[in-house]
Amino acid sequence: MLDIRWIRENADAFDAAMTARGAEARAADLVSMDDRRRSLIARAQEMQTRRNAASKEIGQAKGQGDEARAQALMAEVTALKTDMQAAEDEAKAATDALDQVLATLPNIPASDVPEGADESENVELRRWGTPRTFDFAPKQHFEIGEALGHMDFERASKLSGARFSVLTGPLARLERALAQFMLDRHTDENGYMEVNPPFMVRDETMFGTGQLPKFGEDLFRTTDGRWLIPTAEVPLTNLVREEILDEAALPMRLTAWTPCFRAEAGAAGKDTRGLIRQHQFAKVELVSITTADASEAEHERMTACAEGILQALGLPYRVIVLCTGDMGFSAAKTYDIEVWLPGQDTYREISSCSNCRDFQARRMNARVRAADSKKTEFVHTLNGSGLAVGRTLVAVLENYQNADGSVTVPEALRPYMGGMQRIEP
Known part of the structure; x- marks a missing residue:
């Protein structure tokens, strides 16, 4: 399987290699899929960070006797848990979709392999x-x-x-x-x-x-x-x-x-x-x-x-x-x-x-x-x-x-x- 990071950094070389192997040159599509995957992972991570912070703030609010704020934070944590699971599922689906495409791509030819059709x-x-x-x-x-x-x-x-x-x-x-x-x-x-x-x-x-x-x-x-x-x-x-x-x-x-x-x-x-x-x-x-x-x-x-x-x-x-x-x-x-x-x-x-x-x-x-x-x-x-x-x-x-x-x-x-x-x- 090819490394998506290598494809991102060597898009032209990847497309040339796929063309030489008779496969589709699709670096742009793969990078776009990877961008979406990264964005979804980052969104899930942001939710996790906010959930951790809100959980700590609940204890602080209760310590200060601010029950209304504590209740609001608890509701936010509950909502974040649901939203975070959905975001993680979406990120996993995007990762799986990218991996499925990568799994069908042939290897990159060595630099000294002669180019030819058959x-x-x-x-x-x-x-x-x-x-x-x-x-x-x-x-x-x-x-x-x-x-x-x-x-x-x-x-x-x-x-x-x-x-x-x-x-x-x-x-x-x-x-x-x-x-x-x-x-x-x-x-x-x-x-x-x-x-x-x-x-x-x-x-x-x-x-x-x-x-x-x-x-x-x-x-x-x-x-x-x-x-x-x-x-x-x-x-x-x-x-x-x-x-x-x-x-x-x-x-x-x-x-x-x-x-x-x-x-x-x-x-x-x-x-x-x-x-x-x-x-x-x-x-x-x-x-x-x-x-x-x-x-x-x-x-x-x-x-x-x-x-x-x-x-x-x-x-x-x-x-x-x-x-x-x-x-x-x-x-x-x-x-x-x-x-x-x-x-x-x-x-x-x-x-x-x-x-x-x-x-x-x-x-x-x-x-x-x-x-x-x-x-x-x-x-x-x-x-x-x-x-x-x-x-x-x-x-x-x-x-x-x-x-x-x-x-x-x-x-x-x-x-x-x-x-x-x-x-x-």
């Missing part, structure tokens, strides 16, 4: 690896998986409908191997602590990371009012909600392997075949909680950790920085990592690493206190995929496919596959 204006930063040259026409992952006899979309549809899959045998094990390899790498080498969080959360948890109130249609809700998590970012980041952390405890680096659930409300007609865009998928998530002065370096570090997984698996990829019009709601800056998929002859997103700065922390009221200070400030939060497990499975199948329909198991995964070197049809 994904066509994202900027490529670097590439790693050389795409393999095939002596046969490479297939897409769903063709490979179905031919292997271990990827079943028809039975999944019978169970759950469209955008679900069933993996069996070596492909089910390969997906598990990928997740375990990622977790081991991030915990043993990259300094993240593994967490097993809840997969269902409350409204305020979704609000804290920015999914609510604006993106409810992209989520699944249970009959008792909880939400299925769209990513482990939600519970991991909210672990520090409404807490004041010691600076010495930061950075806090967390990772989790969880199922993720997304309605894909805006994905009609997109990636209707295969594992790329499903209602349920697995992801290893990375979350960092840090201080304001360390978050930019932490962003680079997190992205490098995600890249390291692809390098260890020998999967070519590229890194792009998203433009202002393509960033997620809570992000101030985002790096997307796109893996090469020879079956599609293109790069596809496999990780998105974002620095949200203090945007989520304000929604969660998560703060940090330095050891030598009584003052607190909001933490900075970061999140990234380390990686999307299903999409990594897609990349392994397509990049390691063979002409006879088999798939070579990447060397890094063989210890997790019982030494298996190839998955045969």
Whole structure:
């Protein structure tokens, strides 16, 4: 959530940032709403001050034997109590109205984020690896998986409908191997602590990371009012909600392997075949909680950790920085990592690493206190995929496919596959 004081003091910069993000420039409206809120709060406070003074004057009047004045003051106090409650209610309503608008506004882009309207204006930063040259026409992952006899979309549809899959045998094990390899790498080498969080959360948890109130249609809700998590970012980041952390405890680096659930409300007609865009998928998530002065370096570090997984698996990829019009709601800056998929002859997103700065922390009221200070400030939060497990499975199948329909198991995964070197049809 954005700070209304910052908006008041930087109205032009705010409007420019919203315009760059494709949102409405409305600093003047927000300042007007804040002026009204302040005025109502001041009016309620003035009534409280007068009520306190009148209460004291009652005792003085009685002490002086002036019963008429005492009675008049008592009547004034009674009236003030009623009027003050009404004023406080009005001030609260004005505050809530302002907060509701602020809750729908996206984060301010970092100053070095390229300005652009959509994904066509994202900027490529670097590439790693050389795409393999095939002596046969490479297939897409769903063709490979179905031919292997271990990827079943028809039975999944019978169970759950469209955008679900069933993996069996070596492909089910390969997906598990990928997740375990990622977790081991991030915990043993990259300094993240593994967490097993809840997969269902409350409204305020979704609000804290920015999914609510604006993106409810992209989520699944249970009959008792909880939400299925769209990513482990939600519970991991909210672990520090409404807490004041010691600076010495930061950075806090967390990772989790969880199922993720997304309605894909805006994905009609997109990636209707295969594992790329499903209602349920697995992801290893990375979350960092840090201080304001360390978050930019932490962003680079997190992205490098995600890249390291692809390098260890020998999967070519590229890194792009998203433009202002393509960033997620809570992000101030985002790096997307796109893996090469020879079956599609293109790069596809496999990780998105974002620095949200203090945007989520304000929604969660998560703060940090330095050891030598009584003052607190909001933490900075970061999140990234380390990686999307299903999409990594897609990349392994397509990049390691063979002409006879088999798939070579990447060397890094063989210890997790019982030494298996190839998955045969």
